[in-house]
Amino acid sequence: MSDDTATPTPIEPGSAVYDHEGNVLGVVAELSSEGFEVSITETIERVDDDGRAVVSDPDDEGQAAAETDESVRTSEEEHVPGQEFGEGYLMWRCENCGEMGDLDDGLPSECPNCGDENVIKWRED
Incomplete structure (x- = not known):
């Protein structure tokens, strides 16, 4: 008979989150009254012995964001959404007030x- 009890691990910002197969899904961004939010935009370089994610250098992230912004500006997806169910427009959205707008000016x-x-x-249907 085996002991399948797991030791609880505290969840705190910066901790890596894994799926049932052990793949890293993202990093705990913040705790809320309903649980926790996971950031999947961070590039995780490795997970340390304490289970904390080590993310890429902020300068590298800034460069990656600039490249992503450029690809969004030149993307046809931004201007011509598909006609299939579930496809939509790529827009911007404020996480504070919910305001949304077009990415015409980036x-x-x-x-x-x-x-x-x-x-x-933000992708809007």
């Missing part, structure tokens, strides 16, 4: 409605 550095800097790319 991803804004802050929300024009509330001034918050948490503006993300």
